[in-house]
Amino acid sequence: MSRVDIPALVADARSGQARAVARLISLVEDESPHLRAVAVALTPFVGRARVLGLTGPPGVGKSTATSMLIAAFRARDLRVGVLAIDPSSPFSGGALLGDRIRMHDHATDPAVFIRSMATRGHLGGLATATPQALRVLDAAGCDVVLIETVGVGQSEVDIVGLADTTVVLLAPGMGDGIQAAKAGILEIADVFVVNKADRDGAEQTVRDLKHMISLGRRSLGPAWRQPIVATVASAGEGVDEVMAALDTHHDWLVSHGELDARRARRAEREIEAIAVASLRSRLGGVRGGEALSGLARRVAAGELDPYAAADTLIAGT
Ligand SMILES: Nc1nc2c(ncn2[C@@H]2O[C@H](COP(=O)(O)OP(=O)(O)OP(=O)(O)O)[C@@H](O)[C@H]2O)c(=O)[nH]1
Ligand SMILES: [Mg+2]
Numbered sequence: 569m570s571r572v573d574i575p576a577l578v579a580d581a582r583s584g585q586a587r588a589v590a591r592l593i594s595l596v597e598d599e600s601p602h603l604r605a606v607a608v609a610l611t612p613f614v615g616r617a618r619v620l621g622l623t624g625p626p627g628v629g630k631s632t633a634t635s636m637l638i639a640a641f642r643a644r645d646l647r648v649g650v651l652a653i654d655p656s657s658p659f660s661g662g663a664l665l666g667d668r669i670r671m672h673d674h675a676t677d678p679a680v681f682i683r684s685m686a687t688r689g690h691l692g693g694l695a696t697a698t699p700q701a702l703r704v705l706d707a708a709g710c711d712v713v714l715i716e717t718v719g720v721g722q723s724e725v726d727i728v729g730l731a732d733t734t735v736v737l738l739a740p741g742m743g744d745g746i747q748a749a750k751a752g753i754l755e756i757a758d759v760f761v762v763n764k765a766d767r768d769g770a771e772q773t774v775r776d777l778k779h780m781i782s783l784g785r786r787s788l789g790p791a792w793r794q795p796i797v798a799t800v801a802s803a804g805e806g807v808d809e810v811m812a813a814l815d816t817h818h819d820w821l822v823s824h825g826e827l828d829a830r831r832a833r834r835a836e837r838e839i840e841a842i843a844v845a846s847l848r849s850r851l852g853g854v855r856g857g858e859a860l861s862g863l864a865r866r867v868a869a870g871e872l873d874p875y876a877a878a879d880t881l882i883a884g885t
Contacts, residue, residue, distance in 0.1 A: 572602055578609040581708040589681055589708045596700035597685060607700065613707035615831070617649070620814065621715045621731030623756075628737045629763040630716045632801040638674050639804070640811050641712050648674075649705030649713040652684040653698060681705060696845055699730060699838045729837045732830055733817045735810075737761045738777065740769030754780060757794055759813045765798040765806065774798060792820055851881070859884050 572595070580588035592610075595602050620637070622630045634650060641648045674680040685701060698715070705713045715730060736757035760781075762773050777796050795813045799806030821827040863880060866872040 574602055574605045574609045578606075578613070578707065581704065582613065584678060584709065586678065586681055589704060590683065592704045592708075593683055593685075593701045596704060597697045599697070603700070607703070610703050610707040614703050615706065617702075617706035617710050618712045618818065619702065619715065619730060619732045620712065621717070621734040622737060623717045623734065624737030624761075624763075625739075626718055628739045629799075629801045630718070630737055633735075633737060633761065633763060633799065633810075634714050634716050635673060636799075636801050636804050636807050637714060637810065638680055640807050642674070642677065642679065646711035647679045647709055648681070649708070649710035650680070650682040651698065651701055651705070651713065651715045652682070653715060653717040654684060654686050681708070681710065696838070696841045699834065699841075702730060729834055732821060732827060733758045733814055735759045735761055735814075737763050738773060739764040740767045740773045754794075758792065758817050759810070760794055760796040761806075761810060762796060762798045763801050766800045766803070770798060792817065847882070 577588050577592055581592055592606060594600075595606050622634055622637075624630055631652065634652075638648050638650065674682065683701065685697060702713055702715070734756050736753045736759075738760065739762065760777055762770055762777065764770065774796055781794055781796075795816070797806055797809045797813050799810060818827075821830065860881060863872065863877040867874050867877050
């Protein structure tokens with residue numbers, strides 16, 4: 569294991585050094601042997617950041633809206649972290665090209681940290697790396713972390729499990745209605761944004777959405793009414809309304825005890841993902857090993873049922 573002074577790195581990140589933040593995220597993303605030490609060093613400093621998820625179909629304007637929100641949070645003098653998650657891209661590290669262009673206004677602001685993350689085929693994948701990266705940004709003093717993910721429902725990274733508030737973006741003319749219903753966005757959205765309101769059909773999209781919400785509203789359950797905000801993200805139009813909706817939802821979460829509940833659920837998934845990854849790696853080591861081939865012979869011969877064999881295998885790892 570190469571020598572890395574993790575506590576020093578965390579101290580540098582906390583003092584606002586972007587390189588230290590980037591280094592820590594790389595360590596968690598690469599599932600380096602330092603992963604555990606990083607988690608230990610970050611732990612006293614996490615739990616402060618407000619986590620906002622933005623999701624929606626490709627090209628709907630997530631990065632543009634993210635950039636718009638960065639500006640709004642910076643106007644409040646808050647530090648902002650951004651994680652752009654692209655499960656389909658092999659590229660990682662700096663911002664994706666498109667994002668770099670759209671977010672470049674903020675690229676030189678030392679109080680803004682932008683990072684894209686992509687699948688690299690490592691063990692826990694983004695499901696374990698993303699919460700750790702979030703933790704790095706939180707510990708580094710980001711007041712707000714914006715997480716952008718493509719797609720709804722099919723993403724490897726379940727943004728709902730990560731964010732305090734999930735924003736679902738739609739745009740006119742994308743066949744949203746049906747698609748959206750299928751993808752279960754009614755369940756996951758805390759705030760709807762109909763972006764590209766400068767295009768034809770935006771009002772219809774808002775109407776469709778209202779209709780769907782009224783049909784889908786559960787009679788029981790939380791009383792939060794999902795607001796719909798129309799925006800032209802590329803022109804910064806509607807940003808105040810989106811910010812107001814985000815603040816209202818945050819207040820609602822706090823006053824209903826939901827913020828803590830959501831964060832506990834986030835931690836639950838994180839623990840589970842780590843445990844599953846760890847088990848999988850141990851079982852991977854077992855594959856081709858004595859124990860497994862012995863058990864396999866007995867199952868194949870009808871001497872043992874596969875459940876009992878699996879129990880034996882797990883107990884032996
Ligand atoms: N007309 C119009 N175009 C917009 C608006 N917002 C964003 N765009 C444009 O839509 C295109 C896609 O915007 P992005 O912000 O990259 O969309 P995205 O959802 O992040 O895209 P992916 O990350 O590739 O899924 C860009 O050309 C933007 O300039 C808007 O409100 N109106
Ligand atoms: Mg984008």
